Amino acid sequence: MKYLVATFNIETSADLMQACQDLLADGAAEAGFESFEETETGIEAYVQKDLFDKEALDAYIADFPIMDTQITYDIQDAEDKDWNQEWEEQGFDPIFVGDQVVIYDAKHPELYPDTSDRPDIIEIGIEAKLAFGTGNHETTRMIIAQLLKMPVKTKRILDCGTGTGILGLTASKLGAKDVVGYDIDEWSVENAKHNAVLNGVDNMEVLFGNSSVLNHVSGVFDVVMANINRNILLEDMKLFRSVMNMGGTLILSGFYEEDVPVLLEKADELGLHEITRQVDNNWTCLVLGA
Numbered sequence: 001m002k003y004l005v006a007t008f009n010i011e012t013s014a015d016l017m018q019a020c021q022d023l024l025a026d027g028a029a030e031a032g033f034e035s036f037e038e039t040e041t042g043i044e045a046y047v048q049k050d051l052f053d054k055e056a057l058d059a060y061i062a063d064f065p066i067m068d069t070q071i072t073y074d075i076q077d078a079e080d081k082d083w084n085q086e087w088e089e090q091g092f093d094p095i096f097v098g099d100q101v102v103i104y105d106a107k108h109p110e111l112y113p114d115t116s117d118r119p120d121i122i123e124i125g126i127e128a129k130l131a132f133g134t135g136n137h138e139t140t141r142m143i144i145a146q147l148l149k150m151p152v153k154t155k156r157i158l159d160c161g162t163g164t165g166i167l168g169l170t171a172s173k174l175g176a177k178d179v180v181g182y183d184i185d186e187w188s189v190e191n192a193k194h195n196a197v198l199n200g201v202d203n204m205e206v207l208f209g210n211s212s213v214l215n216h217v218s219g220v221f222d223v224v225m226a227n228i229n230r231n232i233l234l235e236d237m238k239l240f241r242s243v244m245n246m247g248g249t250l251i252l253s254g255f256y257e258e259d260v261p262v263l264l265e266k267a268d269e270l271g272l273h274e275i276t277r278q279v280d281n282n283w284t285c286l287v288l289g290a
């Protein structure tokens, strides 16, 4: 897989730098970028060559939400290495969500968790490859934590932006009747399907595409989960709402605490109300009820 690396330079005042870095990362993510790293003068990020949407990136920069900010970037081929292999070789340590769920690297037996004293714990093996979702990120863990508080047994669950499939797999292991996941990244779709097989989950369907796939999914869902980013959530909340059943729940994450008001405003327009929220390291998870 060929990657490009971009070095973004942001000219702004010192007190706005962090906000600019965060916003730029959001915008770049929509143009296909991943693996963001803050530098002293901006950010550095990687993008798969065939996923790079230059037009979207340039449009975002041209219309950057913080005034009087100059953003330039330099982009070149990333060192040609097998990212996939490097990621897999590193492995990741088991990640516990409370004492009910543990996510472990299925490729690395030496990193398997010792759960002998917790016979009831739900174990989820993930081969992450390049997809997002090992439980290492606050947003993933918060959604799982919220899911654990809900009646999931026999419910229908939708996992938007499924990544490795981790949220859908957890729902399935909690006894969901069936799960539908989707992702705009083909690699993630393959990875989520693979992880479903790995975990013996046979009631999770994984679709390729954005929220428009929901127009072709029949029936409604009891729980809709989406860990994407503020702008996509704002765009897609109406569709999410349209596939929720009466009394259904929407769990959102992938945004910062300062984004809550605008998301709640949208929720209100759609007849959704806040049930609870969780914040971890400024990342936020909102649980909304119909």
Ligand SMILES: C[S@@+](CC[C@H](N)C(=O)[O-])C[C@H]1O[C@@H](n2cnc3c(N)ncnc32)[C@H](O)[C@@H]1O
Pocket: 131, 132, 133, 134, 135, 139, 140, 143, 160, 161, 162, 163, 164, 165, 166, 167, 182, 183, 184, 185, 188, 209, 210, 211, 227, 228, 232, 254
């Ligand atoms: C932050 S990751 C979340 C992965 C996983 N659900 C988790 O919670 O760890 C966001 C995922 O959404 C996908 N994505 C980004 N924009 C999307 C869109 N418009 N529609 C569907 N998926 C999208 C990305 O490819 C990525 O896999």
